[in-house]
Amino acid sequence: MTNHWRLILNGKSAGDDSVREAVGAMRDAGVALEVRVTWEHGDARRHVEEAIADGCDCVIAGGGDGTLGEVAAALAESADTRRDTPTLALVPLGTANDFATAAEIPPTPTDALRLVRETGATPIDLLRIDADGERRWCANLASGGFGTDITVETDDGLKNLLGGLAYFITGVARVGRIEPVSARLRGADFARDGAFLALGIGNGRQAGGGQVLCPDALVDDGLFDLTVVPELSGEVASTIATVLREGRHAALDRVAERARLRALAVESDEPLTLNLDGEPVQARRFSIECVPGAVRMHLPVDCPLLRRNASREAREAATVGR
Template identity: 30%
Template sequence: MQSMINENKWVTYMSKRARLIYNPTSGREEGRKRLVDILQRLDAAGIETTTHATEGEGDATRCAAEAIDNGYDIIIACGGDGTLNEVIDGMSRKEHRPPLGIIPFGTTNDFARALGIPRNWEEACELIARQELRAVDVGRVYTGNQAKHFINIAGGGVLTELSYEVPSKLKTVIGQLAYYMKGLEKMTRLRPTELRMNVEGHGEFHDEFMLFLITNTNSVGGFEKLAPSASINDGLFDVLLVKKCNIAEFIRIAAMALRGEHLNDPHVIHMQTNRVEVTTPEYVEINLDGELGGSLPASFEVLPSHLNIFADLSGVSSYR
């Protein structure tokens, strides 16, 4: 039976059971501080919610898979890009995948930014309560016999190591500044890597590259124009390669990327595809949504419209 919920004019049709998986250290511990308020807001919308605080690497993945096995109607990821990645990895392995809600409390929140999910926790809860769903693609990567999933970005190269090398305690204390500090340190070790890439529909690329990025959205590391044509549900990755260059040239390209002008630079290769294979004679780690995801060689593929996520279908929600 249709009912109106409080002053927020949320609409629900029946009570639903949700499992909220949260990182107590994300966003300077703001998620932990707001947990009671979040639960009250969801309860007012007819969403009966239990919680799980993550305790270490892989914990959110296990909890998301267990929540599906236990019949929860909704999974909610509350934290940053790392927490979201683990939740999506756990869900994507299952044949039945309930809707996913996102309450972003991390330092960067790339995927939430790309999907227009507001950083304001009250507005994020409202999106979940409104029950409007958007189908989104998921990326899957194979490294050896192991498969993992990502929702926003996969990549390799010295600067892609930033997000998982910055200590969580430092991010809790100083937020985005921690990445800038680490980036300055990384610049002194910036060097190209020999890569061989087989890109479906585009052939083979064998050269020295500063980094490679395989994106599912337009927002990567806070750069909102890195892949301007990327769509979350077109069944395609946007692949970006930066050819060998010196530090001054690399900084110039990064500045251009802030304005979305980098794709015409001769050092940048941009393509769209649904499958990529990457090999190298060197040791290169893989970044998956800001987390360490193994090392090359690896193959990447798109799983079209693999998850349904609560989003604003009337337009793009404000991100703040």
Template identity: 40%
Template structure:
């Protein structure tokens, strides 16, 4: 164990999990200086980030799913850079897309031990409007599927729930239209799906940005253009299997900024949290957070 002071901000829904309590107790008995705070209502995570910084906490651990991680990322980004504790993850959600992509153990004691022992790594954050995210923004069809999946089904089926709801959503799907621009190009093609990645996966295990690194100063952009036939759908699926290669329906590239403008609302999810905008710009902010990750994390350069 390091001599750093560590604190878990635990999603209230997970506070009574026996495996979490046992993991915290075991690590304390092993000598860890590990505190726990529990969220109760909206805004608690932001307040607890401020409190941790004032208390001199050097390692802050997000205990929950991708939404909890996102809340802490936004709380930390409100602080001055020098006042931000390093961020670790105790994955307790239904999908845990960020943790899975980063190679963070899903077993609570192993995940906490990693957060207490790992060497800090500088990592990029993405700003989209007034919000920040660490992993992925999925837009269009992917966002509609995520927001329409009942939470009870997520807990019951894990990532498989997204595939089930995706099949149902496809029957009433309509393409999304708008203008996209980035420093190296632009597009007006009707969208089936748009993903803007800092991490590599979303939607319960869908690898939408296979080349993603958290420390390269770049966004991974995946555009799936609309198709009008079953043969087009099959070809788009085949092209997705071949990522990061591009094809007739699938375009994949890296950039530092992407803007979207439309007359209609485009559904988005930022690290699993639903939003909707007609206009937005995503910008990568290099090295803005310090993360506690495995030394050989697939998301580190």
């Protein structure tokens, strides 16, 4: 059981009373829990390095997908040279909390920290991305195309007011100016050239406030799920109507192309933007690979993103469908 923790808290949540109460409860229970707050780019990495040097058992990302990605990346980089890398955990404090939602991590700080005490850590994969020669990491999902534009352009005030629904509203409002993106995709037994509306490369399942692009992705199978939503020509309006009537997932399933891969090369003649855990990165060439067991993370025992629960999830889905 871990007992020396370091909570790396996104600065936006530094004044959250529920976090303060949760930290106090853990300390009262005998956990040596210290808090560090991020202020600018690079702080998360520095705090992780300090936690490792101080011999912490667990590093906890307190924030959204971006904070999780930064902390996981720093731990993965350290794991290349260390055998005693701390475990990873998440207190979901972002606007959308896409990874936490899909993983069914408790939404309150107290319950999320209790999860760390009550469950062991399991190895999970991460995505390692080369973007025009610059190394990046992604814990949840890399997305491109129309979905990326929605996430980047959605107003912060709208996000705070409506949460994940804000992304969808922004997307519907922009229907009249959807412009497909063109790229060349190459993976083992997979090749695709041409335009698409959205691209999802998932270690996790959803991004952009609830856009489930990779509904079957698992975080411990050594693979990532690829979803491509092709150009729909004159069908855009009817597809949006289907989304509103039947839900996003039903519409996506009708048109999406899917694959499960270990590595993928994405090339474009024009600069292409991929959202990596919510951070837009622009390049003409992306080389993406799944790194198995890159970090060890505390997840719920029945987390749907783990292989051991995949068959149960499939059985339940089949039962519901009958």
